[in-house]
Amino acid sequence: MARQREQYGILYEGDFGLSALAERLFVTDRSPDEAQSLRLASEIAAVTEGEGAVELGVDVRCLLDSPLPDDIIRTAWLVATHGRFDPAKCESGVRGWLRRLAERWPERERKQAPGQWAARPSIAEEELRTAVAAEIRASAGPLRRRVAESDHVALPSGAIVESLEAVARQGDGDLGLRLFLRVLKVYDVPVDKEQYDRLMALDTALGWPGPLVYDGLNVLWPPIDPARRDASGDFGLSALTSWFEDAWQEDTARARVRQAAAADDSAQTPGSAAALLLADAHRLLDSSLPTETIEILWLSASGRGYNIDRGGIDARDWLRLIEDVCDERLREITPQYRHTAPPLRTDLRDAVLRVVREATPLLTDVNISPRWEPIPGASALAAVKEVVTHVDADLGFRLLLRLLHVVSPSLTQEQYSRYQALGRQFSYGDDHVTEALEQLHVTPGERG
Structure with a gap:
């Protein structure tokens, strides 16, 4: 039959x-x-x-x-x-x-x-x-x-x-x-x-x-390794911002972070989501970035889904809470795990800086959360550039994709293809760039 x-x-x-x-x-x-x-x-x-x-x-x-x-x-x-x-x-x-x-x-x-x-x-x-x-x-x-x-x-x-x-x-x-x-x-x-x-x-x-x-x-499962890229979609802090979009008020902020830290992709070693999120938070905390810059990154990449500025929450304190939740999750899953920072991809820093510069026309005249305490797109993009230059090109590129998702500009096929190619160089999963930009209008022709 x-x-x-x-x-x-x-x-x-x-x-x-x-x-x-x-x-x-x-x-x-x-x-x-x-x-x-x-x-x-x-x-x-x-x-x-x-x-x-x-x-x-x-x-x-x-x-x-x-x-x-x-x-x-x-x-x-x-x-x-x-x-x-x-x-x-x-x-x-x-x-x-x-x-x-x-x-x-x-x-x-x-x-x-x-x-x-x-x-x-x-x-x-x-x-x-x-x-x-x-x-x-x-x-x-x-x-x-x-x-x-x-x-x-x-x-x-x-x-x-x-x-x-x-x-x-x-x-x-x-x-x-x-x-x-x-x-x-x-x-x-x-x-x-x-x-x-x-x-x-x-x-x-x-x-x-x-x-x-x-x-x-x-x-x-192989040991947890934050340098591995097994997930099909986004991960780390950039993925966490998506958990705070739209209506999430049914949870406390800590509970929401706990859900994200436990959301391992089916291809990942259990605990990987927490380890990757911990690595991003740790790098930002240890960086020389001003706290105000970290605040802009969070507010813009989450589309003001969680207004830590209105709640009187210091951006670095927010990152410390994220670290605490990730540590809790990792102790539950694999108590022997000890955090080690994955190697920086300095070889791709210039390539990411190029796409950040090319995104300037897409974000210069745009406000994020325009109806309530808007964040200038140019300020958000400048914060991303600081991440790429002084923290981690990988995290910076992922945050750029999040900004594009939040702002939803039109992209040319050439731009979209460039983002896909850069994602492949970072060994992102097959769906990472596609999901980040799925609602954007790409012209001319179909996406590749």
Whole structure:
């Protein structure tokens, strides 16, 4: 059966289809029988106002229509549920159990018209099957060891990897990957950062919700390193300013900083968001910049979202509060962490100063927060230039992107491309510049 892919991240918050059923069977309090497996399948089918039945039905048909022998399907299912449910023990056997599922949830159209969905993910099935098989083989050694150490029903050591790979190659690449992820999680198989990144790349290509991969996965994270650029978007102090835009008054300022410090990107070692924010705050605190300049930076980059000047808060005291919150977060995540400043990118200082000068016409005659205690754009840009010259070109460029986001001027395609190129030189994530400038009008032509 052909699988029509969707942006599953719109439909689901986590797993779906047969792999979600495998998870339910694994976590159930008592050893489930066939009747309970069908009840749990009904719950899976009912999610998202019944749209879950579509993926469940497709998964079942992919296995039923495949040339896979029953023992291969059984082994893959046993290992995905940690031996909690054996379909071979059902009265009608493995395929009989699948047929009962197929009868309840046959192939059907979605309730929502295809035109209402975002662009469908596009990945060739053979490309997907090859990639999934490669990841299964990459985990073969540790997977076999973990299964051998477990106390569930014995399986031939070679059959596990072979069965999972057969499901991916002869059944369906999408289902094969999801069952493989279930196996990694139920046996707590360690996954290094490189493999994790490959799995997340497949997640993106398939349009899955991110938690489907990373929730419960035992990732061998590298040590926190503020010099790494793993996040896809903004980070550090420039990212924190965005947390104070618009209506955030439901939190205290300290609670808001705590949320930002805990907002690690899915590609980052836990604690990285706090470490990067701490590095920026520390550099500004230790710099020779006047406190008034730091105040202008904060107020302008946040669009006066948090008026520390009106609250009588000294800008350096604000940075010290940010440092305290980051230290708290890092003590919770990794008590052994000790802050070390990442190396300065002095090689790019002149390049950043050039784009700051080129941005002068965009900000000279503009006021930030024009309706209430406006900040001249020229003053904000001068403060950014001070950061680039005397503190850190990286932080200065990120704050420039924030200013452009707040002011929303029109950019030429040449300007936009220059910002993208400079972002790549700083090793920013793919979405960093795009997200910072997404609402700006770029002329002429489309963005590159």
